Amino acid sequence: MSLTYDPDTGLAPLEFAVTRNLAAKSAAEREQLLADPAFGTTFTDHMIDICWSVGGGWHRPRVQPYGPLALDPAAAVLHYGQEIFEGIKAYRHADGSIHTFRPDQNGMRMQRSARRMALPELPVAYFVQSLRELIAVDGDWVPSGEDQTLYLRPFMFAKEAFLGVRPANKAGYYLIASPVGGYFKGGAKPVSIWLSEEYSRAGKGGTGAAKTGGNYASSLLPQAQAYEEGCDQVVFLDADRNVEELGGMNVVFVYKDGTIVTPQSDSILEGITRDSILQLAADRGHEVVGRSVSLDEWRSGVASGDIVEVFACGTAAVIAPIGVLKGHNFIDEQPIGPLAMSLREELTDIQYGRREDPHGWMLRLDA
Incomplete structure (x- = not known):
């Protein structure tokens, strides 16, 4: 670049x-x-x-x-x-x-x-x-x-x-x-996620796609609830009970046929780390899809084995596998697979100059 x-x-x-x-x-x-x-x-x-x-x-x-x-x-x-x-x-x-x-x-x-x-x-x-x-x-x-x-x-x-x-x-x-x-103590390891069903992060036509402080302020109370429940992060749903995003990261699902799906709507912040990870996955031959993912699809997909990995991604944490989804009446163990950490290694190798930068993403600042 x-x-x-x-x-x-x-x-x-x-x-x-x-x-x-x-x-x-x-x-x-x-x-x-x-x-x-x-x-x-x-x-x-x-x-x-x-x-x-x-x-x-x-x-x-x-x-x-x-x-x-x-x-x-x-x-x-x-x-x-x-x-x-x-x-x-x-x-x-x-x-x-x-x-x-x-x-x-x-x-x-x-x-x-x-x-x-x-x-x-x-x-x-x-x-x-x-x-x-x-x-x-x-x-x-x-x-x-x-x-x-x-x-x-x-x-x-x-x-x-x-x-x-x-x-x-x-x-x-x-x-x-x-x-x-x-970002997380102990390095990149599986994180636990609390499902917020009482509070919303954003609404249709609102400011969800903008990186503005109010969106994060509205996540602080449910994030505090997540801590009380022993979880690392909180995930939000939209009005139709589709998965939106975490308090500060995007969510990505990996299906057993290799397809990678990420929630997409006008109330979700467009993640630059997410976009880069999806590009690297596409380079490997994975089909990448942006669409709505309901909570029911997430839970049933994990239960049936159709979803083989779930991870969160963002600038601060890069990639964090999701190991547990917890709600008021359930605890769902999440499948841990190799793709998330493999993509994390590839992306960070590019960022730290340890690997070729095929897309020209890096810019030298001190020259």
């Missing part, structure tokens, strides 16, 4: 002002933090900040010290939830170089989320440039340990101080980064 600036618009690069963090961690302090990073608790020394307004467009791009944001109490995001975000990773390859995975797809998904939430659409070229600009100052924060990455969190929110219910005329785009290890 060679995309740096959007060829469709011919946008020139932004000129970032850079203010170095005078309180940046020392090399020794940083190495200590990188030795065993917990997910999303430690952050790098700098962040990206780009302003947007109706009259000025995208302006004042800057790299600045990581720190608190100043917000007017009337800022629209605090009252109407006009906010979106993304999740993407930077990988340290064996030669020390730093790469990321399909950033154009994250940039385009962020544009779709912005459109749904009535926020400005950041050009993909600027999205990719923001990743490069942060790595230019914080590249030493990309860890090199097994299954470790620098998790990049781009986000945008409405910051106009105005209490009227309309799209805000001012917004901000930000990018922060956090060195991380594996």
